[in-house]
Amino acid sequence: MTAPGPGTLPTVQFRTGEGTIDLGWGHPHPSALPVDAWAEATEAALRRYGASALAYGHPTGPGPLIEWLCGRLGEVDGAAPDPGQTFVTAGASHALDLIASILCRPGDVVLVDSPTYHLALRVIADHRVDIVPAPVDADGIDPAATAELVRAIVRQGRRVPMLYLVPTFNNPTGRSLSAQRRSALVAAAQRAGVTLVEDDTYRELAYPAPAPASLFSGSEVGAVVRIGSFAKSVAPGLRLGWLNAAAPVVEALAARGYVDSGGGVNHTNALTLAEFAASGAYRRHVEAIRSRYRRQRDALVTAVRRDLPQAGFTVPAGGWFLWLRLPAPGGGTELLPYAEAAGVSYVPGRRFFVADTGHHHLRLSFSLFDPATLAAGVRRLGEAYRVAGMAAGATTPPG
Structure with a gap:
């Protein structure tokens, strides 16, 4: 899952900024792929x-x-x-x-x-x-x-x-x-x-x-x-x-x-x-990734409860995603530039609606990263939330 080197053509869809933990991508963990x-x-x-x-x-x-x-x-x-x-x-x-x-x-x-x-x-x-x-x-x-x-x-x-x-x-x-x-x-x-x-x-x-x-x-x-x-x-x-x-x-x-x-x-x-x-490889593989993704889900849930307690959510019984609701009406949209400045990213909730709504929300994926990286990403997100709160009233987000 590494980025292509200089002078080479891309090989994968995944793209993220250097040093950023991008919780927006619904992609499998590399170790979960049955090579x-x-x-x-x-x-x-x-x-x-x-x-x-x-x-x-x-x-x-x-x-x-x-x-x-x-x-x-x-x-x-x-x-x-x-x-x-x-x-x-x-x-x-x-x-x-x-x-x-x-x-x-x-x-x-x-x-x-x-x-x-x-x-x-x-x-x-x-x-x-x-x-x-x-x-x-x-x-x-x-x-x-x-x-x-x-x-x-x-x-x-x-x-x-x-x-x-x-x-x-x-x-x-x-x-x-x-x-x-x-x-x-x-x-x-x-x-x-x-x-x-x-x-x-x-x-x-x-x-x-x-x-x-x-x-x-x-x-x-x-x-x-x-x-x-x-x-x-x-x-x-x-x-x-x-x-x-x-x-x-x-x-x-x-x-x-x-x-x-x-x-x-x-x-x-x-x-x-x-x-x-x-x-029998398919059955064994699915059983293994269910256990893996359940651990990753639990790690993300624990991290959000600890570092972003302002967020409301329901623990999903399956899939790859955690859907958060922030108290501020535009929280999910307005937090993004602060999050990216802190080295973490996500998909803002408005992307999942036809109409211009969903700004309260954001989607985090727990599929791509191990529990420690998920926890680190949410720590950055919690810090970004605190900075955004301190910067209330600022006319421009961080550059």
């Missing part, structure tokens, strides 16, 4: 499948991976999807982009949870739609109010093809919708004719397992599209994920020109992951 086990799986896949591992793949993804994945989802979710409802993608963002391309037309209205994954907003916006936050209350998206909003939009002569949300270990809040709210939301969306697009990226990262049953597993076929990823459970560099949808949607994706031309997505890595899973 040796993946090398073994790569060799085993090449031995097992030979030249087929390097050939063009099946449009929806290789059978061995889809078969294992459906079985695994049956273990960690409310029900196993059918193989015909499964399409292998190049990660969750790719899955979201694909499903938006199928469901949306320019000028449509897409509803989103609030707050929600900030980069998903960019993916959705690429489809030239208007993004509108769904009504929320203390328990998450309000199904009845959302249904009324859909009716109002439809009365204006506009379409509402989908609603995007992260109902399990939400990014950024870490919270999960209750079972009652899940069933009510599915029912309301079905009546309104809106497809729920469920980002289920963090299902394997439950502390402790199991995670709540997905919207997809508790709905009628076609009501929900579930997207998932191996970026958090294995490694983001694999660029592997999937979506579960009604069979006609999967067939439509498989018929797209670039899929027909290229023969599936990331075929070689997909077969390697199938081998990684068949050997």
